Amino acid sequence: MGGACSRKPERDSEDSPCRGLSRRFCKSGSLKWWTSSFAYPSVDFHLRKGDCPSLLELCIKKINEQFLFQQDIDRYNSFSMLPRDISQQIFNKLVCSQRLTSVSLEAFRDCALQDLDLGEYAGVNDSWMDVISSQGSSLLSVDLSGSDVTDFGLSYLKYCENLLSLNLNYCDQISDHGLECISGLSNLTSLSLRRNDSISAQGMSILSGLVNLVKLDLERCPGIHGGLVHIQGLTKLQSLNIKWCNCITDSDMKPLSELVCLESLEISCSKVTNFGISFLKGLQKLSLLNLEGCLVTAACLDSLADLPLLSNLNLNRCNITDDGCEKFSRLENLKVLNLGFNDITDACLAHLKAVLTKLESLNLDSCRIGDEGLINLAGHRQLKCLVLSDTEVGDTGLHHLSGLSGLEKINLSFTVVSDSGLRKLCGLTSLKSLNLDAHQITDAGLAALTSLTGLTDLDLFGARITDYGTNYLRKFKNLRSLEICGGGLTDAGVKNIRALSCLMCLNLSQNCNLTDKSLESISGLTRLISLNVSNSRITNSGLQHLRTLKNLRSLTLESCKVTAYDIKKLRSTHLPNLVSFRPE
Known part of the structure; x- marks a missing residue:
């Protein structure tokens, strides 16, 4: 969001011009995903009073303290x-x-490393592969996405015969010939080749020889129609992703009937049509x-x-x-059901009333559901997640949800x-996300919401919240993600937000009256991972207040009086973990 004044629920797209940031996470706007999306493990440790660090922790901490500047790293010839x-x-720390x-990288030659997570890391090319392969039989996992x-x-x-997991997502220069190079890695259990036009x-x-594969990801590979016949012998396969392959037809479904462990x-x-789905009847697991x-x-x-264990269905x-x-x-074991963007009405919900007793998550985004239909959900006390965005639901219908004491997440946007x-x-009282x-x-x-003290995520994008209203935010001590965009906030209102010490994601974009004083107010929110104050009156002078936010990984200040040069300067001196920033 950030750059737009309003939003409409729409299908996620992974198309993005971004290179430095993983294409998995390039949605503009809402940055809630930053709380869980970073895979690189941190070596920082935090001790409770009375705890004693291990010698390993002390050693790693001391070594990394020496790596304040690039030239310090390059002094080490080998860590073997x-x-x-x-x-x-x-x-891991250097990558992070x-x-x-x-x-x-040369210092890690022959170090017998087990995991090399270099997904979306800038500069990785063939010249890195010699050192990577030098890990030999110790190497278990490689991500070159x-x-x-x-x-x-x-x-x-080919020298890493014990490799178990290999990610080659978005590797545009890998073709069928590249697959031949890994055909001998028979111990592979996980292989990901997302978005490859050349396969x-x-x-x-070539994949038919990888008999130990448990997980195979071919998402957005447009040339694989007719090729699924080669994987029908992979009887250990449990997970197969071929979504966004618009070349796939009903005939491709028949080989999948042999994957009995799927x-x-x-x-x-x-x-794929109803006929193609009929080939899946034998997949009892x-x-x-x-x-979708x-x-x-x-x-x-x-x-x-005929699928007795089917519990998660996306339609x-x-x-x-x-x-x-x-x-x-007849689908009595369903726990997750997505019916969003379908032409269904309250009549469909009537069929869910008595039989889907195990349902925990229901998505009705953009369906023709109204207040009367919600009465059919009143008995689903095990329901934890409910999406009603862009429906005809109003105040009357919420009465039927008042008894869903286990509900943890509800989306009422565009209602x-x-x-x-x-x-x-x-x-x-169990509600965590609203x-x-x-x-x-x-x-x-x-x-009216102040009794919901367990809320961790609150999205008020477009709501008419004023400085006075932010006083109520003090009640939500557990908030990790807060979005108040397009409202009428000023610096006075932001002062109330600084009491939310658990915040990790904060989006205040489109509040055009915010100034550098707002950055000063939130300078104590040291857990922040993402911050968006776009379309405001923030200037380069205000950036000094962000120096304390050492955990910040995303900073968005579009349409502000801030230059990319000054953000880069701030990152180099005070925000070493900053990965994504705008303007850039």
Whole structure:
């Protein structure tokens, strides 16, 4: 969000021009994903009073204290004499802080490292592969996603015969010839080749030898139609992702019937129809099925009823209507059901009332659901997540949800719910996440929510919250993510936010009256990972107040009087963990 004044729920897209930041996380705007998306392990440790650090922790901490500048790193010719645990931690720290270079990488030659997580790391190419392969039989996991490694570079991995996990997502220069280079890695249990235009159906024949594969990811590989026949012998396969492969048709489903251990199958946005789904009847262990955007109707439920363990079903953006929805009654073990963006009404919910007794998550985004339909959800006390965004639900309908004491997350964005309706949510004491993107929500609505002290995520994008209303935020001591965008906040209102010491994500964009004083007010929120104060009156002078936010990894100050040069200067001197910033 940040750059827009309003939002509309829409299908996620991974298309993005960003290179320095993983394409998995390039959604603009809401940055809640920063709280859990960083895979690089940190070696920092925090001791409770009376605890004593181990010698290993002390050693790693001391070594990393020496690496304040790049030239200090390059003084070390080799870490191979160190115990593997220590050299592994040093490697992780350098990657996390973006200080690993082709020069410093050489020091890790022959260190017997086990895990090399270089996904989306800048500069990785074939010249790095010699040192990577020098880890030999010790190497268990490699992530080269988004790199410039080619087929030739991949040939180095043939010396790493114990490799278990290999991620080559978004590696544009790897083709069928590259797959030949890894054909001998028969111990591989996980292989990911997302978004590769060069892999063909014929090239997939090489995968038939990887008999120990448990997880295979071919998302957005447009040339694999007809190639799935080569994986039908991978009887240990438990997870297969072929979503966003619009070349996939019904004929590709038949080979999958042989994958008897398959537990998770994602085939969204393909040309698969009800006929293709009929080939899945024999997958008795299948528990997750993603059919988003496929050409299926409610008639496919006849085939799905033969899957006894099916618990997670995504029918988002399919051709589901009320016609045939009574067949949902046969899916008695469903725990997660996504029916978003389908032409269903309250009549469909009536079929869910009595039979889906185990349902924990229900998505009805952009369906023709109104207040009367919600009465059918009143008995689902095990429901934890409910998405009603962009529906016709209003204040009256929320009365039917008041008894769902186990509800932890509810999305009411783009509904007609107003301040008075929010009072009916006061009894949902388990609620942790609440999305209220709606212009009709005001300070009064926020006041009605103050009993929900367990909230950790609160989205008030577009709500008419004023400085006075921010006084109520003091009640939400556990908030980790807060968005108040497009409102009428001034520096006075931001002063109340500084009491929320648990905040990790803060989005205050579109509040055009905020100045450098707001940055001073939040300078004590040292747990912040992402901060967005776009379209405000922030200047370069205000950046000094961010020096204390050592954990900050994303900073967005678009349409402010701030230059990329000054943000880079701040990062180099005070914010070493900052990965993404705008302007850039």
